[in-house]
Amino acid sequence: MRPRIRTTAAVAVASSLALLTGCGAADMTKQASPFANAEGARTVTLSVQSWVGAQANVAVAQYLLEHELGYRVDTVQIDEVPAWDALSQGRVDALLEDWGHPDEEKRYVDDKKTIVNAGDLGVTGHIGWYVPTYFAKAHPDVTDWKNLNKYADQLRTPESGGKGQLMDGSPSYVTNDKALVKNLDLDYQVVFAGSEAAQITQIKQFAKEKKPFLTYWYEPQWLFEKVPMTEVKLPAYKEGCDADPEKVACAYPHTPLQKYLNADFAKSGGDAAALLKNFTWTTEDQNEVSLLIAQQKLSPEEAAKKWVDRHESDWKKWLP
């Protein structure tokens, strides 16, 4: 009796495993999140990037999807480059704010056709070097890169090893700063804060003491409302001057931020895909929501609700 039971058990285990995952090929680039579409609810999975502006986009999209269209929305925090990969695999359905990744665009949109562009977000992004406005007022010539070496002494910190400190943020962000410092012959050390949260916390602490600092920063960003900052002029940006990452010696471009959707979702995502394609708003709108989240510490949902209540005419146009 016993051996037979054991064989039966083995067969049962093997066949249930085969049943569980199927016998043929299993393309894991077509597997959705296990938390998606639970209990018959229609689910959209949005990727959130680590900066608050991206959280604001997602919060408003999520609010409208949930309250106007009856979807269930899952959000996953992923950095931009991995988000492209996740988008291509269908682990997430949408990336709402992309700052320009030509390599990934070529690979996934042009070659593999697993991702489609869903148009402008409506916000134009710009990366640059910034000093606090109180420092720029006291020393107006600091806003030209040619004079930066004069101030290296004042911008020294324990971390910058005898040079001035240029603070960079998260490693996921687009940055040429190390090459810029080298190619422009600046007496500065790039110090990576490691995450935007750490960078913002540090900027706020500097600002509270009215200490000078030089930081990689970007617009649109809610922190400008709290800590006014002035951009340092770098050599002007020309098309293609940042082609070779080792030899960059020019400023960052102004980038119209883009939305991207998973190709299958864009085709069969119904109302949700339509809403996300129509979603465009202005820098002011985004900052309004970002400030509510980051400064007033509202939950993203409450912040989105406030914006939605105030701007009905704006979002009504997005509804399919």
Next chain:
Amino acid sequence: MATVTATAPRPAAPGLLGRPAVRKLAALAVVAAILVPLAHARWSSGSWPAALTVDVSGPLTDTSTWIIDNRDSHPLFLYFFGHISNAVVLAVRGVYLVLLAAGWAGVTAAAALVAWRVAGWRLAAGTGAAFLACGFLGMWVPTTQTLALMVVAVLASVVVGALLGLAAGLSDRADKVLRPVLDTMQVLPAFAYLLPVVLVFGIGVPAAVLATVVYAAPPMARLTALGLRGADKEVLEAVESLGATARQRLLTARIPLARKELLLGLNQTIMMALSMAVIASVIGAGGLGDRVYQALASVDVGAALAAGIPIVLLAVVLDRVTGAAGEALGEEPHPHGRRLWLVALAGAVAVAVAGRLVGRLDWPDAWVLNIAEPVNRAVDWMTAHLYSGVPVVGGTADWAGRFTTWVLDPVRDGLQGLPWWAVLLIVAALAWLIGTWRTALTAVLAMAAIGVLGVWKPSLDTLSQVLAAVAVTLVIGFATGVAAARSDRVERLLRPVLDVFQTMPQFVYLIPVVALFGVGRAPAVAAAVVYALPAVVRITTQGLRQVDPAALESARSLGATPAQQLRQVQLPLARRALLLAVNQGVVLVLAVVIIGGLVGGGALGYDVVFGLAQGDLATGLVAGAAIVCLGLMLDRVTQPTERRARKGA
């Protein structure tokens, strides 16, 4: 370098040197005297010579591109990894759907009733309260997602771990192969192996579950092997003399005898899986960990805490319940055991069905308590008042600055300024003094591998942070441990604090440390100290308390003051425990110093974060490998091993 330590253990100049430590050092000095001039002439001193590095970035980048391009077409992915990934997705989804169908009331009732049967009424009440607290914090859905992921990950870890443990427990050869691997896995920072998993499986739940299994299975394997090997010889002989076959012996004697170890293994596996569930949020695990991670992006400590508390509660509940189950083993089974289990099952089903009928499956929004705001106000107050300008002692920012300039910088510059062969010699000397020539060889090879990978400088930077953090941890930890060992009241007060700090996800205290210490290496060190302290305090206290009371009594009767008792009796007798505390402290500190890359710790931690964020396998994997080597080296240098059979000497 293999020749250095392989030839080293020759018995040194006879007669002259009696003590083994001196003998070892002398032997090492002889070897160094021969090899160092050679190395110096060949490659010069200073930093690791470029001639001895291998650039692996080209092949790694090619591999990564190949994987991305072939992930949806190559048979290896379609027929192997694809099925694994699919099975994980389906299993997690299955558990998630069951949890959702049971609703919050059903899940809470089921958990409480299981705890009741396993561990009694008090823990059942605690379990119920913990699950309700998750709901009150507004975290019900993330909690179920984390639970679904945990159930699958823990089951898989237990199966994998038990199979490996079975192999190691029954076969000596398997044991010899597996033991060093498992020992090494135990000391690896979780952050180091996220990247390869992500590359193959992509961001998302499958990668998260698999990374968790890799992290959580080793303790199960080790303890299974330990339990099987530790079985009472006489019982086994008795069973054998009854004519039982090998399989019958295993099933009826060895496994039942190893129950305690198996349960302890389960307990540890659950704990490791839970801590990994948070770290894995970086690669898309979702659930509670993801909420912590998202909250940190907007510097919202309160919201991070709201998601962190459920994790702590789950950890404490699971720990206590599995612990109680282990203690209950061997007691007389309850006469109506089976009937009571049925009652518990029926109760859980009844509550779930009732919840369904009432239509209250989702946690009601109105019952959510917002703790984020008061917490944030407290944090703001703390940072506003402590950051700088505190009279006399100066603010925390000043301390951090001074710590960086006076401690971190000199240690780092000192390490980086040492000739490369000197670093290897120091490592060899330390590891050999405390262990055997084998541990010394492993440590030296690990350190040399770092140089070969071409990340010598950043690795020494990370090492300097680890050393500084360990020093601080040991000073505070030993002091607190001594206090707790002397007074029951202190220990009772400390216990819940230690529990919370040990289970709180490391991510939660990254932001407060930035607010207090600014961006840089100092906050990374501070976070590491906070994380490693509980283990050090606990081990120290236990070690001191286990000192033979008779020895203490006799010291007291000889008129020794408490300080003398401590210094001359307790500390020497607790030496093993203290060394273990050092070892644990080093391993834990390394794990957090790496995560410190998120707050400006730089060095290897930053490279790993960069690799993950940019999908850059070359940078991330090399840094990950260097972290592995560093962990291995630190473990060997601080791990006292008894001399095994001296084959080489």
